[in-house]
Amino acid sequence: MSGVLLGFAIVLVLVGVGFVAAWALPGEARAMQRGIAPLVYYITNPALMFLLMSDADLGAVLRTYTPIALITAAATGLLYALVAGGLLRRPAGPVAAGAMASSYVNAGNIGVPIALYAVGTAAPVVSVLIAQLLVVAPLYLSVFAWCRHRAGRFAPARSDDDGASPAADAGAAAGAGADDGAAAAAADSAGPSRSLGATLARSLANPVTVATGLGLLAAAFSVDLPAVLGQPVEMLGHASVPLLLLLFGMSLRGQRPLGRDARAEVVLGTVLKSLVMPVLAWVVGRFLFGLDGLDLLGVVLMAALPTAQNVFLFAGHFRLATTSVRDVTLLSMLLALPVSLLVTLLLG
DSSP: OHHHHHHHHHHHHHHHHHHHHHHHOHHHHHHHHHHHHHHIIIIIHHHHHHHHHHTOOHHHHHTTHHHHHHHHHHHHHHHHHIIIIIISOOOHHHHHHHHHHHHOBOIIIIIHHHIIIIISOSHHHHHHHHHIIIIIHHHHHHHHHHHHHHHOTTSOOOOSSTTSOHHHHHHHTTOOSTTSHHHHHHHHHTSTTSOHHHHHHHHHTOHHHHHHHHHHHHHHTTOOOOHHHHHHHHHHHHHHHHHHHHHHHHHHTTOOSSOTTTHHHHHHHHHIIIIIHHHHHHHIIIIISOOOHHHHHHHHHHHTSOBOHHHHHHHHHTTOOHHHHHHHHHHHHHHHHHHHHHHHHHHO
């Protein structure tokens, strides 16, 4: 129980610091957002993923936890796509971003302390990270790249809700202005002068996926970096979580969750992420894989985690549905603590 509380307390404090910084320094807030986002995307987040993967016990995590994470994420994302695309008739870009927001959990930030303190092992969180970074994230990034490719290089950037402020969303989500490095790279890769195959290949070669693959290779062959390389990578990786949470906190200032035009998508994504996904994880873990006790608790706790801030970063990088993703991330974070406490009481 204390591990659940500690994990969420750390995240909320850092998000609060980002919010206060944006409130106290409004003139500098946009510049900070535009600088932090590409730094996290290209440098610190890949370093963190390499660290986590290189220390993984591959045999222990690939047998059970990773398949459960994949099945649960696929089922949740598919449910969102069916409802948002089939019933709500939303376009492909917002549907893809919303599906990722409803099924991609914050394992790297909150999951590590929760797994260690509540379950006693990092196996559940490492398994989720492997599933998300090697399968789920590349799949969604490929879809995002396809959506941008179809829209064309000179299509105007748009939010998924017409009433949102483009400047606020662009500055908050990876600085999506044309002169921002990350967003410019995404726009360039989506341009009509490139083939769709080249666009998808570039999305698969994103820094996070490459770093994850290198980390798994290091774990598989027991490769240890020399101190002159290992310590800088460790320092950069440790900077990723606070920077990403600060960036998310800054984006919350001046924003109103549950905007009228995106309300249906936000409610749908939040319900799927916070309520449906943990239930699906329990069903899959209990009845398909025969888990019980702490093993089952670890699976369900990972599914109950809130949406990862990386989804917000990725959506902004490809200029897709940042407003609803931000709202789902915020609301799922608020609901994650009571849901996780309830899961711990029922299964712990």
